[in-house]
Amino acid sequence: MIIDCHGHYTTAPAPHTDWRESQLTAFREGRPAPGYPAISDDDIRESIEQNQLRLLRERGADMTIFSPRASAMAHHEGDERVSAAWARACNDLIARVVGLFPDTFIGVCQLPQSPGASLTSSVAELQRCVLELGFVGCNLNPDPSGGMWTAPPLTDKYWYPIFEQMVELDVPAMVHVSSSCNPSFHATGAHYINADTTAFMQFIQGDLFTDFPDLRLVIPHGGGAVPYHWGRYRGLSDMLSKPPLREHVMKNVFFDTCVYHQPGIDLLFEVIDIDNILFGSEMVGAVRGIDPQTGHHFDDTKRYIDALDLVDADREKVYSGNARRVYPRLDAALRALGR
Amino acid sequence: MIIDCHGHYTTAPAPHTDWRESQLTAFREGRPAPGYPAISDDDIRESIEQNQLRLLRERGADMTIFSPRASAMAHHEGDERVSAAWARACNDLIARVVGLFPDTFIGVCQLPQSPGASLTSSVAELQRCVLELGFVGCNLNPDPSGGMWTAPPLTDKYWYPIFEQMVELDVPAMVHVSSSCNPSFHATGAHYINADTTAFMQFIQGDLFTDFPDLRLVIPHGGGAVPYHWGRYRGLSDMLSKPPLREHVMKNVFFDTCVYHQPGIDLLFEVIDIDNILFGSEMVGAVRGIDPQTGHHFDDTKRYIDALDLVDADREKVYSGNARRVYPRLDAALRALGR
Numbered sequence: 001m002i003i004d005c006h007g008h009y010t011t012a013p014a015p016h017t018d019w020r021e022s023q024l025t026a027f028r029e030g031r032p033a034p035g036y037p038a039i040s041d042d043d044i045r046e047s048i049e050q051n052q053l054r055l056l057r058e059r060g061a062d063m064t065i066f067s068p069r070a071s072a073m074a075h076h077e078g079d080e081r082v083s084a085a086w087a088r089a090c091n092d093l094i095a096r097v098v099g100l101f102p103d104t105f106i107g108v109c110q111l112p113q114s115p116g117a118s119l120t121s122s123v124a125e126l127q128r129c130v131l132e133l134g135f136v137g138c139n140l141n142p143d144p145s146g147g148m149w150t151a152p153p154l155t156d157k158y159w160y161p162i163f164e165q166m167v168e169l170d171v172p173a174m175v176h177v178s179s180s181c182n183p184s185f186h187a188t189g190a191h192y193i194n195a196d197t198t199a200f201m202q203f204i205q206g207d208l209f210t211d212f213p214d215l216r217l218v219i220p221h222g223g224g225a226v227p228y229h230w231g232r233y234r235g236l237s238d239m240l241s242k243p244p245l246r247e248h249v250m251k252n253v254f255f256d257t258c259v260y261h262q263p264g265i266d267l268l269f270e271v272i273d274i275d276n277i278l279f280g281s282e283m284v285g286a287v288r289g290i291d292p293q294t295g296h297h298f299d300d301t302k303r304y305i306d307a308l309d310l311v312d313a314d315r316e317k318v319y320s321g322n323a324r325r326v327y328p329r330l331d332a333a334l335r336a337l338g339r
Numbered sequence: 340m341i342i343d344c345h346g347h348y349t350t351a352p353a354p355h356t357d358w359r360e361s362q363l364t365a366f367r368e369g370r371p372a373p374g375y376p377a378i379s380d381d382d383i384r385e386s387i388e389q390n391q392l393r394l395l396r397e398r399g400a401d402m403t404i405f406s407p408r409a410s411a412m413a414h415h416e417g418d419e420r421v422s423a424a425w426a427r428a429c430n431d432l433i434a435r436v437v438g439l440f441p442d443t444f445i446g447v448c449q450l451p452q453s454p455g456a457s458l459t460s461s462v463a464e465l466q467r468c469v470l471e472l473g474f475v476g477c478n479l480n481p482d483p484s485g486g487m488w489t490a491p492p493l494t495d496k497y498w499y500p501i502f503e504q505m506v507e508l509d510v511p512a513m514v515h516v517s518s519s520c521n522p523s524f525h526a527t528g529a530h531y532i533n534a535d536t537t538a539f540m541q542f543i544q545g546d547l548f549t550d551f552p553d554l555r556l557v558i559p560h561g562g563g564a565v566p567y568h569w570g571r572y573r574g575l576s577d578m579l580s581k582p583p584l585r586e587h588v589m590k591n592v593f594f595d596t597c598v599y600h601q602p603g604i605d606l607l608f609e610v611i612d613i614d615n616i617l618f619g620s621e622m623v624g625a626v627r628g629i630d631p632q633t634g635h636h637f638d639d640t641k642r643y644i645d646a647l648d649l650v651d652a653d654r655e656k657v658y659s660g661n662a663r664r665v666y667p668r669l670d671a672a673l674r675a676l677g678r
Contacts, residue, residue: 142523147488149523184481184488189540189575193564194533201528221571225532225564231600232560235626235637236528261570267606287574298574 001339002302003323003330004056006174006220006256006280007064007105009094011051013043016093020072020086027078036089044096051284053104059302061281063334065327067108067139068094071187073178076146080114084121087112091125095133103337106330107135108174111162113144115151119158123165130169136329138166140173140217142199147182147191154199155206163212172216172254172326175199188286196224200253204237204245209252216252216326218278222259222268230271246273254326256280257301257318260287262294265304274314278322279305340678341641342662342669343395345513345559345595345619346403346444348433350390352382355432359411359425366417375428383435390623392443398641400620402673404666406447406478407433410526412517415485419453423460426451430464434472442676445669446474447513450501452483454490458497462504469508475668477505479512479556481538486521486530493538494545502551511555511593511665514538527625535563539592543576543584548591555591555665557617561598561607569610585612593665595619596640596657599626601633604643613653617661618644 015037023033056064068090075083087110094107109129111122129135140162143149152158154175166173177195178187185191196219209215219226226233234245242248254276259265268277280301287298296303305318324331354376362372395403407429414422426449433446448468450461468474479501482488491497493514505512516534517526524530535558548554558565565572573584581587593615598604607616619640626637635642644657663670 149486149488149521151523153523182488184490184492184537184541186540186544186575189543189572190533190537193536193568193571194529197532197536197564198523198529201525202523204528205525222567225536225567228561228564228567228603228606229532229598229600231598231603231630231637232532232626233528234632235599235628235630236525238628239626259568259570260574261568261610263606263609264567264570267567267602270602271600287571287578289574289577291570291574293573298570 001063001320002061002279003320004061004064004281004283005218005278005323006258006282007052007066008069008282008285009066009097010069010284011047012069012093013039013047015039016089017072019089023082023086024077027082033085039093041096041100045100048097048101053101055283056104059300061302062104064105065108065136065323065330066094066097066105068110070139070176071179073110073139073141074146075113075141075144075178076115076148076181080112080117080121083114084112084125087125091129091133091135098134106333107133108137108139109135111138111140113141115145119162123161126162126165126169130171130329134333136327136333137171138173139176141177142175142195143177146178147180147185153202153206155202155208163215167212167214170328172218174218174220176220192221192286193224196221197226200224200226200233200249203249203253204233204242205240209249216254218254218256218326220256220258220280220282222257222264223255223272227255227268227271250276254278254322257305258282258299259301260298261291262304262307265301265308269308274317275322277318278326279319340402340659341400341618342659343400343403343620343622344557344617344662345597345621346391346405347408347621347624348405348436349408349623350386351408351432352378352386354378355428356411358428362421362425363416366421372424378432380435380439384439387436387440392440394622395443398639400641401443403444404447404475404662404669405433405436405444407449409478409515410518412449412478412480413485414452414480414483414517415454415487415520419451419456419460422453423451423464426464430468430472430474437473445672446472447476447478448474450477450479452480454484458500462500465501465504465508465510469510469668473672475666475672476510477512478515480516481514481534482516485517486519486524492541492545494541494547502554506551506553509667511557513557513559515559531560531625532563535560536565539563539565539572539588540575542588542592543572543581544579548588555593557593557595557665559595559597559619559621561596561603562594562611566594566607566610589615593617593661596644597621597638598640599637600630601643601646604640604647608647613656614661616657617665618658
C-alpha cells in the first residue's frame with residue numbers, strides 16, 4: 001500500500017475560489033461575505049478524477065492525505081473571522097472529496113489562523129474536523145503573516161493550545177506556510193523551503209518535545225534545507241548544548257519526500273533515519289512540469305524512491321508504515337476498511 | 340594552491356568589538372561615538388596566529404579571502420552613519436590583517452548598508468576598499484533589516500548602483516546576511532540558509548544578468564537549500580518561462596563549499612557544475628565543534644572535498660581556479676607575487 005502524505009486540493013472548482021475573492025472583497029469593503037455557492041458532486045468528481053486521481057493511478061499510489069490548497073490559505077488576508085469562514089469552507093470541501101472517494105482520500109484540515117489572533121478558533125476547527133469530519137491531522141502555518149514572520153517561534157507558549165489539542169486528539173500537523181505577501185520571498189521557491197528550515201531550527205533551539213513528548217510534526221519538502229546541511233544542524237545542536245538530534249528532535253519530527261530530483265532523494269535517505277521519512281509528492285503542486293533530464297514529471301517522487309536500493313521493510317515504512325504510525329487515525333480508518 | 344573564499348574575522352581583538360558596543364550605546368543616547376581604540380599589531384597577529392592561521396596550516400589551505408565577521412555587520416542597528424563608521428572600522432582592521440599576513444589573507448569588505456538607505460555610501464566604501472586598500476570583493480547583505488526582509492529583491496533597481504560599481508571595479512559580492520533580530524530566525528541555522536535560498540530564487544524570478552552580464556555573485560553555505568532542491572529550481576525556472584538555469588543564473592552565480600558533512604558535499608558536486616563551486620569553510624565560523632561521527636571538525640570542509648573522486652583539473656578549479664576567475668583582482672595580486 002502506498003500512502004501519499006502530502007496532497008493539496010489545488011484543483012478545486014472555480015466557484016470555491018471565486019467565493020474566496022468575493023469574501024475578501026466584501027471584507028475590504030466592510031460588507032458581509034456572500035453566501036457560499038452551490039458546488040455539485042459532479043464538479044468535485046471531475047476536478048479530482050481528471051487530476052489527482054488520474055495521477056495517482058498513473059503513478060501507482062493508493063491513498064492521499066489530502067488538505068486544502070496551501071498557498072490559498074493566506075492567513076494574512078482578512079481577519080480572524082474571515083480566516084474562520086474560509087477554513088471551514090475549505091475543510092468542508094475536502095470532506096466532500098473524501099466522501100466521494102473514501103478509498104483514496106482522507107482529510108487534513110486548514111486552520112483558521114490569523115496574525116496576532118489567539119489559536120482558540122483553530123483549536124475548535126481542528127476538533128470539528130477530526131471529530132465530525134473524520135480528518136486525521138492539520139496543516140499548521142508557522143507564519144500566518146505570510147512572509148513577515150511576526151509570530152513567535154513554534155516553541156513559544158503561544159502555540160501550546162493547538163499542540164495540546166493535537167496531542168489530545170492524537171493527530172499530527174504538517175508545518176506548512178501559505179503564500180507570501182513579502183516580495184522578497186517567492187512562495188514555492190523560497191518561502192516554503194525557508195519555513196521548513198526555520199521550523200526545524202526552532203525545534204533545535206527549544207525544548208518543545210520535553211513538554212509534548214507525544215507531539216508529531218511533519219516538515220514538508222524533504223525538510224527544507226535540513227538534510228543537505230545535516231552536519232550544520234548536528235553541530236549547532238551540540239553548540240547549543242542540546243542532546244543529539246535523534247533524541248532531541250527526531251522522535252517527533254518527520255520529513256516528506258517532496259524533493260524533485262534523484263540526488264536530493266538519495267541524500268535524504270542517506271542522512272535521515274528511515275523511520276522519519278514519509279512518502280509525499282505535493283501533488284498536484286508546486287512544480288508541474290516534466291524534467292527534460294528524465295522525461296518524467298518533477299513531482300513524480302515515487303520514481304525516485306523506487307530507484308533506491310531499499311529492503312522491503314524499509315520501503316514499506318516510507319510508503320505506508322510511517323504514515324500509519326504518525327497519523328494513527330488514518331491507520332484506524334484503514335483498518336476499519338480492512339486495509 | 341588552495342584558496343578559501345569564505346573566511347571571517349570572527350576573532351577580532353576585544354577593543355574592536357567593545358568599541359562597537361560603545362558606538363551603539365552612544366547612538367541610542369544621542370551622543371557622538373567615542374574614538375576608535377588603539378589596537379596593536381601584536382594583538383592582531385595573536386588573534387590570527389592562534390586561530391585562522393593555525394587552522395589553515397593544520398588543514399592545508401594557503402590563502403583566505405577574508406572579511407569582517409558577518410554576524411557582527413548588523414546593518415539593522417543604528418543608522419546609515421553608524422553603519423558607515425562601523426564598516427570603515429571593520430574594513431580597516433581587515434586591511435591591517437592583510438598587511439601583516441599578505442601571503443595568506445586578502446580582503447573583502449563589509450558595506451555600510453542600512454535599512455531603507457540608498458546605497459551611495461556602500462558604493463563609496465567599496466571604491467575605497469578596492470582602490471585604496473586592495474580588496475577584491477564585498478559582502479552584500481540582501482536583508483539589511485536583519486530578518487525583517489524589508490528590502491526589495493536583489494533584482495530590483497534599488498540595488499543597481501552597487502552592481503554597477505562592482506562591474507566597473509570587476510569585483511564580485513558574496514550574498515551574505517548578518518545577525519537576525521527576528522526571533523523566528525536563528526542566525527546561522529535559519530537566517531543564513533534562508534537568505535541563500537531566497538537570493539537564488541530572486542535571481543530565477545528576475546532577469547538581473549541580462550542587465551549585468553558580467554556581474555558575479557557568490558552564494559555561501561553551499562547555496563542554501565538550492566542544490567538539495569535542484570529539481571524544484573529547474574522546474575520553477577521552467578514554469579516561470581525562464582531559460583535553463585545554466586544560462587539564466589549559473590553564468591553569474593557561484594556556490595561555496597560550506598556544507599558540513601560528506602553527503603551534502605557529495606550532492607553539491609553531483610548537481611552543480613564544477614565551474615560554479617568555490618572552496619570555502621566559513622572558518623572560524625558558524626559551527627566550531629567536532630563531528631562525533633568523524634572525529635574531525637564540522638567546518639573542515641577540505642576533508643570532504645579531498646574525499647571526492649575528482650580529476651586533478653576539477654580539483655584545481657574548486658581549490659583555486661574558480662576563485663581566481665571570480666575574483667580577478669585576487670588573481671592579479673597572486674600573479675604579482677609570482678603565485
